[in-house]
Amino acid sequence: MTERLYRDIGEQIKADLAQQELAPGCKLPTERAYAERFGTSRTVVREAFIMLEIEGWIEVRQGSGIYLRQRPGSPVSPQRVPDEDIGPFELLQARQVLESSIAACAAQTVTKQDIQQMQEMLDLEDTMMASVEVSEDADRRFHLLIARSTQNSLLLEMCTQLWDRRDRSPMWQTLHKRIMDLSYRANWLEDHRAILNQLRKRDAQGARQAMWQHLENVKTTLFALSDTDDPNFDGYLFSNLRAQ
Incomplete structure (x- = not known):
C-alpha cells in the first residue's frame, strides 16, 4: 500500500515530539x-x-492553537488512523480532477430528466439548509446525479467510491469537528447552481470550469475555517473571506 504523505509527516512530528522535553499542555509550533x-x-x-x-497525542483548542496532550512514547494506547484513510485535502484534489472531467462529459449526454432531478436536489438543499444531514445528503446526490448523467457506469462507480471514502473517513470527520459554523454551505448551493446552469447550456468547458472552481472553493473554505494558526480561529463565516 502506498504510504500516505500526511502519515509520513505525522510520524516525523511524533519523533520530533518524543525527543523534546515537553510536558502535556505545552503549545506546539504552528x-x-x-x-x-x-x-x-x-x-x-x-x-x-x-x-x-x-x-x-495532541488537542486542538478553539481560538488558541494546538497543544500536546500526550508525549509520543508515553504508555498509552492511542487510536490509530486506518492505513487506508486518505487526507481530506488529498481526497478533494482527487475529486476535483475526476469530477471536473465528469461534468464536462455530462454536458454532452445530460437529458431533460437528469436536469430535472438535479434541480430537485438543489431545491432540497436550499429548503433543508438548516438540516446538516439532509443538506449533505442532497449535496452527495447532486454530484452523483451528474456522474450518472454521463451514462458511463464506470465513471459513476469511481465517483461513488470517492464519496464513500469521504463518508467513512475519520480524517474527514475530525476536520469537520473543528468547524462550528456551517453557514458556508450556502456558498456550495451557489456553486451547484452555476454547475447546473452550464449543464443546461450543454457547455462542456463551462461545466468543467464550474465544477473545478466549486471544489477549489471547498478546499479553500475548509482549509481557512480549520486553520488553528489564525488567531481568529473560531469557525468564522467564510463568506466574509470570500468577499475580500
Whole structure:
C-alpha cells in the first residue's frame, strides 16, 4: 500500500515530539513552522495534525492553537488512523480532477430528466439548509446525479467510491469537528447552481470550469475555517473571506 504523505509527516512530528522535553499542555509550533521545516505544504501538515489528533497525542483548542496532550512514547494506547484513510485535502484534489472531467462529459449526454432531478436536489438543499444531514445528503446526490448523467457506469462507480471514502473517513470527520459554523454551505448551493446552469447550456468547458472552481472553493473554505494558526480561529463565516 502506498504510504500516505500526511502519515509520513505525522510520524516525523511524533519523533520530533518524543525527543523534546515537553510536558502535556505545552503549545506546539504552528503548521507553517512545520511546513517550512519539512519542506512540504501546509495542507499536508494539517492532515498530519488531524492524524495526531485522532491518535490522541495532541488537542486542538478553539481560538488558541494546538497543544500536546500526550508525549509520543508515553504508555498509552492511542487510536490509530486506518492505513487506508486518505487526507481530506488529498481526497478533494482527487475529486476535483475526476469530477471536473465528469461534468464536462455530462454536458454532452445530460437529458431533460437528469436536469430535472438535479434541480430537485438543489431545491432540497436550499429548503433543508438548516438540516446538516439532509443538506449533505442532497449535496452527495447532486454530484452523483451528474456522474450518472454521463451514462458511463464506470465513471459513476469511481465517483461513488470517492464519496464513500469521504463518508467513512475519520480524517474527514475530525476536520469537520473543528468547524462550528456551517453557514458556508450556502456558498456550495451557489456553486451547484452555476454547475447546473452550464449543464443546461450543454457547455462542456463551462461545466468543467464550474465544477473545478466549486471544489477549489471547498478546499479553500475548509482549509481557512480549520486553520488553528489564525488567531481568529473560531469557525468564522467564510463568506466574509470570500468577499475580500
